[in-house]
Amino acid sequence: MLIEELTKNSQEDKVLFNVMEEMVRRTVDEKIETMDMCKCEICRLNACAIALNALPACYVTSRRGNLLAYVSGEMLNFKSQVLVETTKALLMVKNHPLHDAK
Ligand SMILES: [Zn+2]
Known part of the structure; x- marks a missing residue:
């Protein structure tokens, strides 16, 4: 679920968020536009899955209203690591698009 969907409802609810x-997801959407590869939803999701399996989970619990601030803070700590793994994942999907096998 994307943060925009999470934060549009009650600001006081506690949520568990990775x-x-x-x-x-954000990095894949950004990077895929700069690459010469298929940009369909399946390729985006496959790249997300590959990158997420290579990265540590980073769960936080927070009030919905605080999530955006929380996420921006955490993003800075992991930015370069996420960029490396996302780029690797996109290259993997580019070379072996999984939706070609019917
Ligand atoms: Zn595709």
Whole structure:
């Protein structure tokens, strides 16, 4: 689930949120535009899965209203690591698009 969906409801509810997933989704969407490869939803999700398996999980519990601030803080700590793993994952999907096998 993306952070925009999480934060549009009650600001006071406590939520469990994997910051790493949010970061990887955003980075995949950004990086895939700069690469000469298929940009379909399946390739995006496959790249997310590969990158997330290579990265540590980073769960936080927070009030919905605080999530955005929390996430931006955590993003700085992991930025270069996420970029490296996301780029590797995108190259893997580019070379072996999984949706070609029917
Ligand atoms: Zn594709």
